[in-house]
Amino acid sequence: MRVLVTGASGQLAHAIRQVWSDHDLVLPEEAILDLSQQSAIHSVVSSVRPEVVINCGAFTQVDRCESEPELAQEINATAVGWLAEACEAQKAMLIQISTDYVFDGTGTRPYREDDPTNPVSVYGRTKLEGERQAARCSRHLIARTSWLYDAWGKNFLNTMLNAAAQGRVLRVVDDQRGAPTTCRALARQLKVAAEQGWQGLVNTTCAGETTWHGFAQAIFKGRGIAADLHPCTTADYPTPAQRPAYSVLDGAHRRSLGPDLMPEWEAALREVIQRPVL
Numbered sequence: 001m002r003v004l005v006t007g008a009s010g011q012l013a014h015a016i017r018q019v020w021s022d023h024d025l026v027l028p029e030e031a032i033l034d035l036s037q038q039s040a041i042h043s044v045v046s047s048v049r050p051e052v053v054i055n056c057g058a059f060t061q062v063d064r065c066e067s068e069p070e071l072a073q074e075i076n077a078t079a080v081g082w083l084a085e086a087c088e089a090q091k092a093m094l095i096q097i098s099t100d101y102v103f104d105g106t107g108t109r110p111y112r113e114d115d116p117t118n119p120v121s122v123y124g125r126t127k128l129e130g131e132r133q134a135a136r137c138s139r140h141l142i143a144r145t146s147w148l149y150d151a152w153g154k155n156f157l158n159t160m161l162n163a164a165a166q167g168r169v170l171r172v173v174d175d176q177r178g179a180p181t182t183c184r185a186l187a188r189q190l191k192v193a194a195e196q197g198w199q200g201l202v203n204t205t206c207a208g209e210t211t212w213h214g215f216a217q218a219i220f221k222g223r224g225i226a227a228d229l230h231p232c233t234t235a236d237y238p239t240p241a242q243r244p245a246y247s248v249l250d251g252a253h254r255r256s257l258g259p260d261l262m263p264e265w266e267a268a269l270r271e272v273i274q275r276p277v278l
């Protein structure tokens with residue numbers, strides 16, 4: 001398949017470049033495919049003529065989104081509408097990546113696809129609007145995922161490793177629960193999903209759940225690092241953006257669609273540590 005990937009410099013796009021290498025991939029740099037430019041989106045999509053577009057581009061700095069809501073709206077929502085129009089014109093399938101932060105986190109069991117959303121941050125609100133925009137393309141797959149990381153890129157794992165390498169005392173919240181998900185696992189699952197033509201809204205996270213502190217503990221244990229790590233509460237670690245206290249997503253619908261390539265989060269972390277380069 002001819003596949004166009006946006007947000008080429010990001011961590012998920014890097015995984016797709018490796019995992020989807022048997023497909024005809026086009027990953028334009030931001031200078032060529034700037035999502036804030038409707039004309040760039042239309043001209044790249046119409047010249048590449050992809051069968052599938054994977055939108056990995058987004059404004060993902062959750063705290064910065066609070067102070068730059070217009071930019072967040074433009075990249076996370078408006079641009080997705082432009083992509084949806086361009087895909088519709090080419091009869092292409094649009095794969096939109098969305099987030100657990102569309103929920104407010106007051107739930108007590110894993111969120112299903114049809115559970116009501118209620119984002120509590122600008123990032124979450126704009127990503128939810130992005131889902132609605134993506135759904136304007138008749139062939140669309142919206143993959144909701146969470147806590148993405150891998151051996152490369154800007155993510156929680158690398159933040160923790162860098163902080164520990166600098167000898168910093170680490171206080172990490174132990175009252176926000178979710179599912180850490182590797183970019184490589186998501187890229188593998190999306191490949192099967194695209195090849196089999198899955199459509200609609202599909203939760204796509206690693207299995208199991210932990211807290212950010214539990215995730216940090218597992219990272220340091222897995223790497224054999226004696227970090228100075230302490231649990232704290234959300235109140236002890238104030239941030240500009242509110243995060244959901246509970247944002248585990250239910251994978252039952254995904255498992256009903258076809259092969260389940262999403263491992264337990266601990267197994268996925270082990271793979272990242274044992275095989276950092278794909």
Ligand SMILES: NC(=O)C1=CN([C@@H]2O[C@H](COP(=O)(O)OP(=O)(O)OC[C@H]3O[C@@H](n4cnc5c(N)ncnc54)[C@H](OP(=O)(O)O)[C@@H]3O)[C@@H](O)[C@H]2O)C=CC1
Nearest residue numbers: 007009010011012034035036057058060097099145147148
């Ligand atoms: N990271 C996570 O934990 C999660 C991410 N997601 C979603 O998954 C997708 C991939 O995220 P991830 O790979 O982690 O994020 P990254 O931040 O690693 O990648 C996003 C990319 O989008 C690029 N980008 C930003 N603005 C533009 C623009 N105007 N034009 C073109 N590209 C732009 C960024 O470039 P630059 O860095 O130069 O700004 C960056 O390379 C996103 O949709 C995100 O919302 C969902 C759940 C969890």
Ligand SMILES: Cc1cn([C@H]2C[C@H](O)[C@@H](COP(=O)(O)OP(=O)(O)O[C@H]3O[C@@H](C)C(=O)[C@@H](O)[C@H]3O)O2)c(=O)[nH]c1=O
Nearest residue numbers: 060062099100146147148156159171172173212237243
């Ligand atoms: C770095 C750090 C963070 N924290 C807290 C802050 C926050 O509540 C939580 C996670 O911090 P981060 O800012 O690294 O992660 P955050 O940017 O909130 O991660 C989110 O990114 C977006 C893009 C998503 O879509 C989400 O699924 C999720 O992965 O850990 C600590 O308690 N101590 C620390 O030293």
